[in-house]
Amino acid sequence: MPNTITENLRALEDKLYACRYAQAIMSYDEATAAPARSEDGRAKAAEVLSRISFDALVNPETESLLQEAAAAAPDETTAAEVRELRRQYDEIARIPADEYAAFTGLVQQAVPAWGRAKRSDDFDAFAPYLEKIVEARRRQAGYFAPDKDPYEAWLDRYERGLTIAQCDEFFAALRAEILPLLKEIQTRGKPVRTDFLDRDWPLEGQKELARRVMDLWGLDPDHCVLDESEHPFTEGFWHGDVRITTHYMPRDVLSSLYSVAHEGGHALYELHVDPVYDFTVLGGGATMGLHESQSRLFENMVGRSRAFIRWLWPVLRELYPSQTADFTEEELYRAANRAEASLIRTEADELTYALHIMVRYELEKALLQGTLAVRDLPEAWNAKYKEYLGVEVPDNAHGVLQDIHWAGGDMGYFPSYALGSAYAAQAWDDITARLGQGVLEAHIEQGDLSPLKDALRDRLWKYGNSREPAELVRSLCGGAFDPSHYTGYLRRKYTDLYAL
Ligand SMILES: [Zn+2]
Numbered sequence: 001m002p003n004t005i006t007e008n009l010r011a012l013e014d015k016l017y018a019c020r021y022a023q024a025i026m027s028y029d030e031a032t033a034a035p036a037r038s039e040d041g042r043a044k045a046a047e048v049l050s051r052i053s054f055d056a057l058v059n060p061e062t063e064s065l066l067q068e069a070a071a072a073a074p075d076e077t078t079a080a081e082v083r084e085l086r087r088q089y090d091e092i093a094r095i096p097a098d099e100y101a102a103f104t105g106l107v108q109q110a111v112p113a114w115g116r117a118k119r120s121d122d123f124d125a126f127a128p129y130l131e132k133i134v135e136a137r138r139r140q141a142g143y144f145a146p147d148k149d150p151y152e153a154w155l156d157r158y159e160r161g162l163t164i165a166q167c168d169e170f171f172a173a174l175r176a177e178i179l180p181l182l183k184e185i186q187t188r189g190k191p192v193r194t195d196f197l198d199r200d201w202p203l204e205g206q207k208e209l210a211r212r213v214m215d216l217w218g219l220d221p222d223h224c225v226l227d228e229s230e231h232p233f234t235e236g237f238w239h240g241d242v243r244i245t246t247h248y249m250p251r252d253v254l255s256s257l258y259s260v261a262h263e264g265g266h267a268l269y270e271l272h273v274d275p276v277y278d279f280t281v282l283g284g285g286a287t288m289g290l291h292e293s294q295s296r297l298f299e300n301m302v303g304r305s306r307a308f309i310r311w312l313w314p315v316l317r318e319l320y321p322s323q324t325a326d327f328t329e330e331e332l333y334r335a336a337n338r339a340e341a342s343l344i345r346t347e348a349d350e351l352t353y354a355l356h357i358m359v360r361y362e363l364e365k366a367l368l369q370g371t372l373a374v375r376d377l378p379e380a381w382n383a384k385y386k387e388y389l390g391v392e393v394p395d396n397a398h399g400v401l402q403d404i405h406w407a408g409g410d411m412g413y414f415p416s417y418a419l420g421s422a423y424a425a426q427a428w429d430d431i432t433a434r435l436g437q438g439v440l441e442a443h444i445e446q447g448d449l450s451p452l453k454d455a456l457r458d459r460l461w462k463y464g465n466s467r468e469p470a471e472l473v474r475s476l477c478g479g480a481f482d483p484s485h486y487t488g489y490l491r492r493k494y495t496d497l498y499a500l
């Protein structure tokens with residue numbers, strides 16, 4: 001490939017990287033350190049940066065550069081960079097510029113309107129914004145993929161290659177397994193003791209516990225730091241700088257612990273991407289579903305396993321001798337894994353979480369396909385919560401208004417959350433089958449996660465965003481995706497836990 005093409009690609013990616021880096025620092029700062037009323041100056045800077053990256057990407061020179069590079073027999077990595085740049089280019093350039101700007105403006109109004117509507121439990125005040133968002137997303141789907149179902153076009157934007165047929169099959173499998181399992185737990189499950197979770201757990205101990213978990217995960221403090229924010233999240237800048245956050249609850253020791261476990265999984269993925277992809281569009285994790293597979297694997301498969309609780313128990317006894325005097329290691333294991341039908345997705349347990357996602361999947365699909373009107377959404381929401389989780393939704397604030405996603409324009413994003421858990425369960429089964437039954441657990445109990453991390457690095461982490469997501473899913477799972485690993489895992493775990 002001619003040197004000039006390589007140099008021009010490098011210059012373009014450097015500029016895009018610098019803008020991404022600055023924007024990421026700004027949003028990290030906003031969530032962790034910035035004063036409450038500092039948004040105006042940040043919004044100004046964000047606007048300028050997004051204009052710079054838009055102008056760098058969308059122009060006739062970039063268009064011809066991408067064409068020339070694709071035609072010049074690039075090596076494998078450059079071909080992947082060109083493919084990813086082309087995808088980002090199309091994502092922006094296919095929407096007419098005035099419509100793109102109008103949509104950005106709509107979302108900027110819709111998010112605060114959603115916040116007000118949620119606080120005052122007033123769905124009608126938010127409905128006009130949501131109607132416009134649904135309409136815009138249906139129209140935009142036509143620009144990306146005129147022949148596709150509009151919902152499928154959006155699924156593909158978030159989880160490249162994912163289809164409605166795959167999602168339908170996936171959620172049908174979950175429904176068939178989880179609904180009866182939850183019924184069994186509710187009707188004849190052995191009760192789980194949780195009273196000891198709600199007591200004073202001073203924060204010094206929780207902070208030390210977070211440090212020990214990060215140490216067990218192998219998060220090098222020279223490359224990964226922990227901060228505090230309202231909602232825990234992970235921000236990766238390059239393979240040498242990843243930040244995670246948690247939120248400490250003075251009367252709940254498990255909340256922050258499992259946030260650190262979850263975000264730590266995201267961080268491990270980002271930290272182990274092959275350094276050759278640094279500063280390019282191939283750095284960082286590939287899709288949201290793959291990212292969630294790693295966070296859920298470390299939160300649930302590792303963090304809620306008997307092996308991890310065996311490691312945790314003496315640590316908790318040491319940090320909190322008086323708080324841990326009246327319960328046992330087995331009671332802690334059961335409490336950390338209890339399953340309860342509830343109203344709020346972000347507080348849901350491992351078993352019922354997928355049901356919350358299924359409600360959103362079915363509703364957002366119907367909205368984009370035009371078979372459900374926004375004004376009928378609350379009623380449809382409440383009916384599904386009754387059907388799947390058996391709970392009555394008392395008001396829209398605890399129902400259809402609980403998530404920010406739709407206000408932010410994200411429709412087609414929710415399935416990734418549930419898919420991630422299913423990828424994780426299959427990867428765990430396959431790694432176990434290769435290493436031998438009980439090998440991972442024996443290592444975790446001893447505080448050694450290296451066999452697991454080595455396998456995940458080889459199967460997924462090192463590739464960053466350099467491969468197609470479908471190929472990475474196969475590589476991670478050790479074969480074609482099969483949700484029965486996930487449903488089988490849930491069935492085994494909860495049958496044992498509740499003595500069914
Ligand atoms: Zn996550």
